[in-house]
Amino acid sequence: MTNIFKVLFHRAFLFGAAIAIQVAVLIMMIYRFQQYFVIFYGISTLISMIVVILIANGRSKPGYKIAWIIPIMLFPIFGGLFYLMFGGSRLGARTREKMNSITAKMADALASDSAIVNEIKQESTGAACQSHYIQEYAYSPPFTNTYTEYLPSGEVKFERLIEELEKAEHFIFMEYFIIEEGIMWNTILDILKRKAQAGVDVRIIYDDLGSIMKLPYQYDKQLEEMGIKCCIFNPFRPILTLRFNNRDHRKIVVIDGHTGFTGGINLADEYINAIERFGHWKDTAIMIKGDAVYSLTVMFLAMWDYLRGVIEDYEQYKPKYYLKEKFPTDGYVQPFSDNPLDDESVGETVYLNLVSRAKEYIYICTPYLIIDIEMVSALCLAAKQGVDVRIITPHIPDKWYVHAVTRSNYDVLLEAGVRIYEYTPGFIHAKSFVVDDEYAVTGTINLDYRSLYLHFECGVWLYKTSSVMQIKQDFIDIIKVSQEIQQEKLILPRRVGRALLNLFAPLM
Numbered sequence: 001m002t003n004i005f006k007v008l009f010h011r012a013f014l015f016g017a018a019i020a021i022q023v024a025v026l027i028m029m030i031y032r033f034q035q036y037f038v039i040f041y042g043i044s045t046l047i048s049m050i051v052v053i054l055i056a057n058g059r060s061k062p063g064y065k066i067a068w069i070i071p072i073m074l075f076p077i078f079g080g081l082f083y084l085m086f087g088g089s090r091l092g093a094r095t096r097e098k099m100n101s102i103t104a105k106m107a108d109a110l111a112s113d114s115a116i117v118n119e120i121k122q123e124s125t126g127a128a129c130q131s132h133y134i135q136e137y138a139y140s141p142p143f144t145n146t147y148t149e150y151l152p153s154g155e156v157k158f159e160r161l162i163e164e165l166e167k168a169e170h171f172i173f174m175e176y177f178i179i180e181e182g183i184m185w186n187t188i189l190d191i192l193k194r195k196a197q198a199g200v201d202v203r204i205i206y207d208d209l210g211s212i213m214k215l216p217y218q219y220d221k222q223l224e225e226m227g228i229k230c231c232i233f234n235p236f237r238p239i240l241t242l243r244f245n246n247r248d249h250r251k252i253v254v255i256d257g258h259t260g261f262t263g264g265i266n267l268a269d270e271y272i273n274a275i276e277r278f279g280h281w282k283d284t285a286i287m288i289k290g291d292a293v294y295s296l297t298v299m300f301l302a303m304w305d306y307l308r309g310v311i312e313d314y315e316q317y318k319p320k321y322y323l324k325e326k327f328p329t330d331g332y333v334q335p336f337s338d339n340p341l342d343d344e345s346v347g348e349t350v351y352l353n354l355v356s357r358a359k360e361y362i363y364i365c366t367p368y369l370i371i372d373i374e375m376v377s378a379l380c381l382a383a384k385q386g387v388d389v390r391i392i393t394p395h396i397p398d399k400w401y402v403h404a405v406t407r408s409n410y411d412v413l414l415e416a417g418v419r420i421y422e423y424t425p426g427f428i429h430a431k432s433f434v435v436d437d438e439y440a441v442t443g444t445i446n447l448d449y450r451s452l453y454l455h456f457e458c459g460v461w462l463y464k465t466s467s468v469m470q471i472k473q474d475f476i477d478i479i480k481v482s483q484e485i486q487q488e489k490l491i492l493p494r495r496v497g498r499a500l501l502n503l504f505a506p507l508m
Contacts, residue, residue: 279426331465
């Protein structure tokens with residue numbers, strides 16, 4: 001009984017009920033117009049026709065267009081109205097103008113470095129083109145004087161994170177999609193409280209929707225009382241709005257400006273297998289030490305300043321002020337961010353560039369394989385040209401319908417020669433690409449529509465670093481405990497079901 005009351009009075013349930021009531025009221029209002037059905041039908045149909053024309057001529061991906069055009073045409077009375085209310089992937093003009101400060105501050109703080117790009121060009125024109133693109137369109141330059149260490153599991157990341165947090169003397173910045181009370185977070189919180197009491201500047205950002213079922217209401221105020229500064233990204237409110245399409249999916253830690261972490265691992269116990277949800281949870285991260293950490297610092301501060309409404313001097317957080325030693329150059333490291341504020345899908349473009357430039361192999365880990373025709377074509381073409389293309393996805397899903405869409409993409413890839421594996425022990429949440437023993441990308445960017453087009457994300461492009469080979473070796477180790485997928489003949493109902501789910505995949 002206690003658990004039932006806990007669920008019923010949880011803010012997620014209450015807010016969900018409030019939204020459901022708003023939807024019901026909207027439908028009832030439309031229903032009331034039935035006495036003017038001919039007029040109403042005509043106006044609604046006209047609106048739907050205009051919306052379809054706007055969608056068809058818009059800059060959205062073809063898959064996203066089709067996923068909306070079909071239901072609008074099937075239900076012209078409601079379709080156009082619902083699209084206008086909920087279908088756009090872009091923020092309102094006022095919100096967009098305010099949030100553009102995030103991009104503007106990053107561009108101002110991270111100056112382009114043509115010298116390093118030219119240095120990369122001496123080794124590879126292709127690598128230089130990729131680096132130049134990230135620098136110009138994600139406002140994130142490449143760095144040397146940086147050491148990277150690939151962390152192949154949540155348990156290893158947790159151990160390394162604890163070690164580095166204990167060394168903090170000046171500031172700790174943390175930005176996460178999910179924070180949940182438990183062994184992992186409580187251990188970290190104890191350190192953060194101690195550090196804050198010792199005068200260390202401790203700041204935390206978490207996404208409200210990502211943590212809504214994990215943290216108590218107004219948890220930010222509890223942290224503030226502990227001396228830990230806290231901001232919530234996009235606080236969840238019981239109002240129908242497009243703002244909830246855009247989430248902060250990043251995972252960032254910055255310690256004293258010279259040590260940083262990112263990757264797929266949130267601060268919850270399933271990520272370190274302290275609890276079991278979907279079998280063994282396989283996830284990864286990367287630790288960065290040196291000059292490249294400044295990009296992660298700027299990403300965090302730009303978001304913090306937007307949420308807090310403040311203006312800071314980013315110069316004081318550069319690695320050089322607290323770096324006691326210069327880290328040796330270990331290849332080229334280029335952390336970058338992606339956001340839904342523009343029409344530039346940086347994460348997808350970086351992935352497509354990796355696929356198109358692969359000559360020998362490309363190995364991919366992703367929890368979701370919900371991809372558009374451009375990515376499907378690129379992967380198929382690479383395989384047809386003799387490139388060894390391999391993809392690992394989960395065997396035990398976290399969402400059955402998303403996993404069904406993932407599997408619906410297998411056939412066309414398998415036919416082209418792409419090899420697909422499912423991680424048999426459980427759920428793989430890692431997001432990584434590794435190519436030709438030279439390039440790799442790891443971070444928070446999934447191969448799905450929401451991650452590629454709607455969320456704030458981050459990743460690290462690596463060229464000729466030791467961590468590239470660490471990522472490759474981990475991929476080989478994962479394959480040893482994964483099952484290779486073979487083409488199968490599906491019965492008609494299942495084939496139709498998967499086709500329908502795939503059709504509406506962009507809306508998931």
